[in-house]
Amino acid sequence: VGLPAENAAREKGVHPREWTYANIAAMREQLMGRGLAVDWSREFATCDPEYYARQQRLFLDFFRMGLVYRAEADVNWDPVDETVLANEQVIEGRGWRSGALVERRKLSQWFFKITSFADDLLGGLDQLGRWPEKVRLMQRNWIGRSEGLRFSFDLNKAPLSSIEVFSTRPDTIFGASFIALSPEHPLTEQLASKDSKLAQFVAECRAGGTAEEAIETAEKRGYDTGIRARHPFDADWELPVYVANFVLMAYGTGAIFGCPAHDQRDLDFARKYRLAVLPVVIPEGVDPKSFTIPEEAYVGPGRLANSRFLDGLDVDNAKAEVARRLEAAGRGLRTVHYRLRDWLVSRQRYWGCPIPVIHCQSCGIVPVAAENLPVKLPDDVRFDSPGNPLALHPTWKHTACPKCGGRATRETDTFDTFVDSSWYFVRFTDSHAEDPVNRDAARYWMPVDQYIGGVEHAVLHLLYARFFTRAMAKAGNLTVQEPFAGLFTQGMVCHETYRAAADGGDWLLPEDVEKRDGGVFMRGTDIPVSVGPSEKMSKSKKNVIAPETIIDAFGADTIRWFMLSDTPPERDIEWTQEGAEGCWRFVQRIYRLITEAEGLPLPGTTIAEATDSDLELRRATHRAIAAVTEDLNALRFNRAVAQIYTLANAFGAAGAAGGAARREALETMVLLIGPMMPHLAETCWETLGHKTLVAMARWPHADPRLVKSDTITIAVQVNGKRRGEIEIAREAGEESVKSSALALDSVQRALEGKPPRRVIVVPGRIVNVVA
């Protein structure tokens, strides 16, 4: 489901359904070709009415619970994709998919009330111990909780008798110089209707735009309404009321009191309009009389001054005191505000899940009854004109009101595709259940033990899914609050970029480039190619390698091995031809080791021999088991790979080791590579004489006696510098370690005949001799 399908339909004239199912089929082929273990019996497509019918039922639940509403609001409009976007989908002022600068439009849209879970979504983050701190931090910042005080100033003139502001710094109330309203504030609108100059000012503010550049460079501007506000603690103190371009309607109350000494924006504003700048918070140890504000507002801690009953208090106590007094006077309320906004879920597009609602002229908004679901998409749509094909469809949207039977129209917006992905993991617990959720299955499987995805979804999918899980739990469908117990954010695959000329030129595919004689040329020519930095594979820069071509050349196991080698999975990985060839050589090396191993005892033979080289090989084997097991459990695949190389190298070092020890080592290696190179492992397993599958075999168990050797090597330092090492029994006492260390020639040389002042022995680790 989604925009790429619909855009392809517009460009190529195929129906989005055909395009989508063709892609699913191709993707399924690819996944199977890579030897992934997938339970295909659970497969479903979110664009199938089987799925979105259930989604529409969830919507009805949410509707009943008051978690859905339709409202007119300032929304983000993507002019290229011709639809609105949620706040999370606007990155640096641009549509996350199209890259187009978004515009602000006032439209009536559907919202999910994610803000009603704001506090819970924030608090829940602390319990997600197996999530990356980075993602939790991003969500924390996105939700943006701030505690403050909401309180009112009386006004000296109509149309309102008072104005309510929100502040996180009520302690600075005696440093107030002005009140500022948002251009979109209802009071501003009332005043503007009678004041053409103000109306013009508001229009200019709107024209300023919301693009990042515009905001960054926009200077603070204000318009004095002529109204005066009375200070809440001094009836004789009047503050001017401005309309100011930097005050946002969507946050707090859309109105602020300005304290220039302790807020940079207020200071910029005050300097421009020549308003008083009175410091009221003085840093510790500074004389209040000499403390002035030059160009930067002081936002640090300190003690209150110039503030009557607050003088001498610290910031926190002053905040509490102001709150206490204003609350007691009935004109203030401690409140918590969030940066998070409700999730705008309607999209003016065809290829999505229809929002199951009917608009009736007399009854208003009426949800479609559950027994009439699903509301299916019509197939006969045209993409030859701009706009939403559903809205342009000649008949689809006309229907009868479920309540009064009168003429009514269907909602033509469809859901944001992120709605589809917000609960698919729950559906996987029983993909074919009649109800949206099989509660028993969900209770058994949820939460997802280990979720893997890109960090780009930190405040998109991962936030929406957490909201959905809570909403579904509230509706009785789930018993968990959090969808994903563990989260891992993996990196992307990158590749060098190539251009036909140093100063630009066309991008070239890696397959059209060859490296020889220390240079890089266009394949089959002497034309040099300019090599650019490694970047995320993208079609636009042509630095892509089709998985099929690699699988054809090296096989799926080589690709899998390469992906796991070298780079930790959370980091971006660079695809290189050399690296892939190296993996290919290792695949062959393992196969050779197995096929060349002649005269091995039969499978299951107990190990009796104990020559030195046998013991060495057995130690290497069991160390590898221990290390690989640990690394795989911790998702440190690159280290697991390195451990297997080390084991493979041990065969060379083991020399004459043969018989049962060699069989044990080879079988172990095959079992250890099993999860990473399944095809190779099964072939080798069979070659070793087994009739069963590696996939069904028990994971090997490390013998602790073989993992630890009897003797250990300990480094010896003199004054922190390494001078030598001693090989000594693991259980050797401190005294014998000490004397062996001091006996070293290199240590004696470094001591220059003098006795050591001190000898530090860290058991099993190091000896440091202090001269």
Added chain:
RNA sequence: GCCCCCGUGGCGGAAUCGGUAGACGCGGCAGACUCAAAAUCUGUUGCCUUCACGGGCGUGCUGGUUCAAGUCCGGCCGGGGGCACCA
């Protein structure tokens, strides 16, 4: 502007608890095998110095804590990410 993360050989990266820096791989160099090449195998590969033994330096820079610092703390420099008029 605010917040967060990261700087280790030619390259990807190890060292996750303050205890031998550079595991393992790629690349390079040398050798064996070969008529030759490829493949394979063996050795070698941080930098400087030395015929050699050895010595010195070394985890972005800088200062500190410690017997001991890639690891902890302060200040800077560089790179990446998030948020961005949020009161």
